[in-house]
Amino acid sequence: MGKEQVQVLNALDVAKTQWYHFTAIIIAGMGFFTDAYDLFCISLVTKLLGRIYYHVDGAAKPGSLPPNVSAAVNGVAFVGTLSGQLFFGWLGDKMGRKKVYGMTLALMVIASIASGLSFGHDAKTVMTTLCFFRFWLGFGIGGDYPLSATIMSEYSNKKTRGAFIAAVFAMQGFGILAGGVFAIIIASVFKSKFDSPPYEVDPLGSTVPQADYVWRIILMFGAIPAAMTYYSRSKMPETARYTALVAKNMEKAAADMSKVMNMEIQAEPKKEEEAQAKSYGLFSKEFMSRHGLHLLGTTSTWFLLDIAFYSQNLFQKDIFSAIGWIPPAKTMNALEEVFFIARAQTLIALCSTVPGYWFTVAFIDRIGRFAIQLMGFFFMTIFMFALAIPYDHWTLRENRIGFVVIYSLTFFFANFGPNATTFVVPAEIFPARFRSTCHGISSASGKLGAMVGAFGFLYLAQNQDPSKADAGYPAGIGVRNSLLVLGVINILGFMFTFLVPEAKGRSLEEISGEQEEETKV
């Protein structure tokens, strides 16, 4: 066992055996895969929950979750994510991250399984229990996400770090893909065994009692990648990397150490000037004049991106229904609806989300982060308006293929674009002393954007005619106007991108202006 472990690290560095690097990508990427599956699989089953628990006798449409309930079910995991990130971040500082990772994954396994259980037989208990365990699933994911990033940087080979990190990050796409594929399988199996007529033929009979198992199985399946992640990480040896070197945090580490050491006594007054020039604090006037715009750029772009990205990921099924790619709910039974939603989401992930990630892997160090982010926001804007402005044209049945193509391209350029670069850039453009803090601030902005997207779009996308809105919803501005709003958000993202400098091919000291300080003195 001991020999086996220590040799893994040696092989990682030798960089001759590709199998080891592939294994390292899988191990580091399993965390992101699991996070993506667990966060997004809920969107596959919310329609089904509405049919099962919110059926209204005599209604022309199948039951659907009221707005507050839908927001709670979808969004409670994000609240948990924020809480977990704070808690495990504090814990990691106290006792080291290695000891914490087992806990986050154990929490994710338990919460995934428990999400499919109910403490009681009535609908109220089911929904409360579901929200409770979705919160704790998010809590575990919040702890796991930064840890996956840490493990990623620790195990990356020094020579191929950029591509390695991007490849690991791209595992998110596979997580989303896995969710859709699994839902398709489960829906197909149950549909073939428990067929039933459409809603408009038999409102009650269209939702077979066994449909209750479908959403539970889809949620509980999330425990399996989490358990696999736990197993693969328990096989990892202790860290044997200077992560400060990998993450280019040398200056911060050296600065922290120099504070507790006796400095060499120097007679030159020049040293004092230099020390003063470097000692401005976070959010000081000096920081704001040097890096304030950069911080505004990274936080705003991440915030705006996540509004668009998360709202689309969670509610694309509503868009599909609005343009007819998914048939009207009343023409399907419950299991057929799950099948169609999962198929549509999977096709989007397969044709645009996943390729977008891998295009980023291939090009991020060639055409640069700035260009990728600018191009991504630009094309997202173009395609959003292309969908929204001639919206009536796309609602015609014969044009829906065109709609799907353009909509897919929106996702493609989200991932070959700001979704990847907003993660990479904040880690590169700030001075070492502030890097982790600024990345944290930018990341928190992204989480905030995710919440705005998850909760806000749900209301906006409702039909303007109150009678056509889903049960319990106030009238919204409609899908067309919602797409217009998202287009404007993308324009804002495009413009704020100009606040962020290009990091490709430049040393961190050069980008953050630390060299300037030395020259100036």
Added chain:
Amino acid sequence: MGNDAGSPQGPVTCGSWIRRPENLNLVVLGRSRRGNSCPSLLEIFSFDPKTTSLSTCPLTTYVLEAEEGDPVAIAVHPSGDDFVCALSNGSCKLFELYGRETNMKLLAKELAPLQGIGPQKCIAFSVDGSKFAAGGLDGHLRIMEWPSMRVILDEPRAHKSVRDMDFSLDSEFLASTSTDGSARIWKIEDGVPLTTLSRNSDEKIELCRFSMDGTKPFLFCSVQKGDTSVTAVYEISTWNKIGHKRLIRKSASVMSISHDGKYLSLGSKDGDICVVEVKKMQIYHYSKRLHLGTNIAYLEFCPGERVLLTTSVEWGALVTKLTVPKDWKEWQIYLVLLGLFLASAVAFYIFFENSDSFWNFPMGKDQPARPRFKPVLKDPQSYDDQNIWGPVDM
């Protein structure tokens, strides 16, 4: 173990921890010959963390032949299955540990490339166990791949005489010091010297240890400045000195880093030890005269506990529990998590009890998830159903 001055065994010359599976820690001690009645020995002891003591009897003993000389230095492979012992006759020998703790045995093997190379002051394995280095009293430095023993570096005149050496955490560098006060850094992959550490003319770099914390890429050195011993810190990307600090009051004779990189320990020529927290470079533990008036020859942190093993010729081997802040135990973290879980469960339950208006469930008589019954018209049961649910029109 305590004072063994009166015992018939020879004095302890070297020792080391051995990390075994299932969080078990052993100690290997080397004893030199005393007269004709006590041969040179290698002994394996078990360590009891509850009492912070070594077993009174060795689990196994290996007797060295007279012509092999005395053990000078021991290096344990990170796997814990074997160790190398440098002998005073100028050879190094490999020892493999066999069996469980109840019937442990030591099996000796010759290492051909290390036969007759002269007395070795320092021997060490890299952190990942794939490299082995030997520094001789004659200043000859060797680095080899392990276990193939392929030569990476063979430098006969690396130093005047090797004083100390250490592998970096990522096995990229080897630092070595000389008795003349100089220190060199070697690039292991290429087998070439990289640089010499900068120092003032009155400074002698004596001991060196690389940081074991991945977020602190430093090399710690014990530097003698006249009569004062200070600890200097170098950063390993530029090999510039960051600063220095006086930690131990007497001259340092030995240095060690804990396995998680949190603590640095120094032993002095007068028998003092001090333990320093690396993050703040503050002394957290100081034992005066732990080995009264005697040079501490060996000092090492226990792999899994906050315990130090120290040896000296006069006082033998001692294990010392450190008075440093306790680390969080895993069960304490789980307790906090459980507390948070229960608190949120209570919060959700309170919400559950008061949340009818939130969930806004429709008041339909039939729900798809429940079994359905076809009511029979004018049946007495049908009449009962009506009574239970009230008017259907509602």
